[in-house]
Amino acid sequence: MQRATARTLSFILRFAVLGLAIAFVLTLFAPNLVDRLRGSAPAQPDAAPAPVAGRYSEGPVSYADAVTRAAPAVVNIYANKMTTVRQYRIVPDPVTKRLFGAIAAGPSYKKQEQSLGSGVIFSADGYVLTNNHVISGADDIQVMLFDGRVAQASLIGADADTDLAVLKIDADNLPTIAVADRGDVNVGDVVLAIGNPFGVGKTVTMGIVSATSRQLRLSAYEEFIQTDAAINFGNSGGALVNALGELVGINTAVYRNSGGDGRSSTGAQNAEGIGFAIPVATAKVVLDQIISHGMVIRGWIGAEYADPAMTSQADPGASAPQRGVVVLEVLPGGPADKAGVRNGDVLMGIDGEDIVNQAFLRSHEATLPPGKVVRLDVLRNGIPFSVELTLMQRPANYVAGI
Structure with a gap:
């Protein structure tokens, strides 16, 4: 009886050891197997999110390529001009000061002033575009290129109405700017x-x-x-x-x-x-x-105007028009004057197109050649009528009232 019991205990012990060995192996190579068999496997870690399709899917955004493409065609501009400086002394006596102000004292002298700006190379043969206010009045214009070279620039022409100027430089291997289509x-x-x-x-x-x-x-x-x-x-x-x-x-x-x-x-x-x-x-x-x-040629009706909301010259007794422009000043002897347009008239249309605002009319007339005949639809004191006029060339740097 004791032998049978000993054999039973020995068998149970061997089975237990075998079970522990199997459990150890499963723990090493299939740690979640038991839990899966029980239906209680732990949640798996979330997979890495798929990259979002689009322009940001390939990595961090950088504009280095855009700069590399454009920057070589951007130049530094140094515009020099000589100015005359007069020396003055302040008059201490209040009465004399009020009558004559400062009084010149000593000889005048010359002084060089430098205007700093930038420009853009538009063509390989050396045309550079910049602002008119950068080079206005300059006696000498120097252009520094991306590679450190300095070129003398000549002024081809300027347009104060858009504040643009065109320069020309003579240099080899000039990079040019890429222009959006x-x-x-x-x-x-x-x-x-x-x-x-x-x-x-x-x-x-x-x-x-x-x-x-x-x-x-x-x-x-x-x-x-x-x-x-x-x-x-x-x-x-x-x-x-x-x-x-x-x-x-x-x-x-x-x-x-x-x-x-x-x-x-x-x-x-x-x-x-x-x-x-x-x-x-x-x-x-x-x-x-x-x-x-050498200049910009623009068609012009010979009148200055503004949006109704920007002027008090519209008829105060009438509701402000929703479109059109109010005439502020008519050039004596100009196209509008000859056609009978007056200050305060509201221009509603040109050649059948509605005049939305002053920006539209200014841009539209500028694209037409001087000498072209156009029809203006006009509103005066609530009464509509039409006139025909022949466009003239807008005078360079025209200022209303002059």
């Missing part, structure tokens, strides 16, 4: 401003397109691209490019807040995150016309 930009597009702010050297800043078709009344023809890419003194005339490195605008102005009163200014020295660029479509038209004619 249609020049279209949309609010929210990423843009890069490239230029030489404060003379520190080639600098790239990034932002987005904040608005389009902005009117600042800095010049006659405006449809500015607004951006928050930092634009500072020295950036004027530089490139505004898209994320592919294609030119979409010429940097020209920045909003400056002085003493609490915000105002727009070209060449401003303080960036407020509100900068403006001339659309590349406008820049190309000006460039081509200056190269071909």
Whole structure:
């Protein structure tokens, strides 16, 4: 009996040892097998999320390729001019000071002033586009290229109405800017401003397109691209490019807040995150016309006008028109004057097209050749009528009232 019991215990012991060995092996090579068999397997760790399809799926975003493509065609411009400085002394006597002000004291002397800006190389034969205010009045213009070379520039022509100027340099192996096919930009597009702010050297800043078709009344023809890419003194005339490195605008102005009163200014020295660029479509038209004619030729009806909301000359007793422009001043002897258009008239249409606002009419008449006959639909004291007139060439730098 005792032997049988001993054999039974020995068998049980061997079975237990075998079971422990099997459990140990399963723990090493199939740790979750028992739990799976029981139906209580622990939750598996989540698989790594699949990459999101789209332009961000290939890794971190960088604009290095766009900069590499565009930056070599952006140049530094140094415009020098000699100015005459007269020395004055302040008159201490209040009466004399009020009558005569300061009195010249000593000989005058010459002083050289330098204007700092940027430019964009448009063609391999050396045509460079920049802002007119960068080179205005300059006696000597130097252009520094991306590789450190300095070239003498000659002024081919300037257009104050768009604040653009065309220079010509003679140099070999010039890189040229890639131009966006249609020049279209949309609010929210990423843009890069490239230029030489404060003379520190080639600098790239990034932002987005904040608005389009902005009117600042800095010049006659405006449809500015607004951006928050930092634009500072020295950036004027530089490139505004898209994320592919294609030119979409010429940097020209920045909003400056002085003493609490915000105002727009070209060449401003303080960036407020509100900068403006001339659309590349406008820049190309000006460039081509200056190269071909030395100036920009625009058709003109011979009158200055504004949107109804911007003037008090509309009839106060009538409701303001929802479209059209109010005539502010008619050039004596000009096309509109000869056709009988008067100050205060509302121009509603041109050649059958509705005049939406002053930007539309200014742009439309500028694209027409001088000598073309057009029909204007006019509203005077609520009475509509039409006149025909022959466009003239808009005088360069025309200022209303002169």
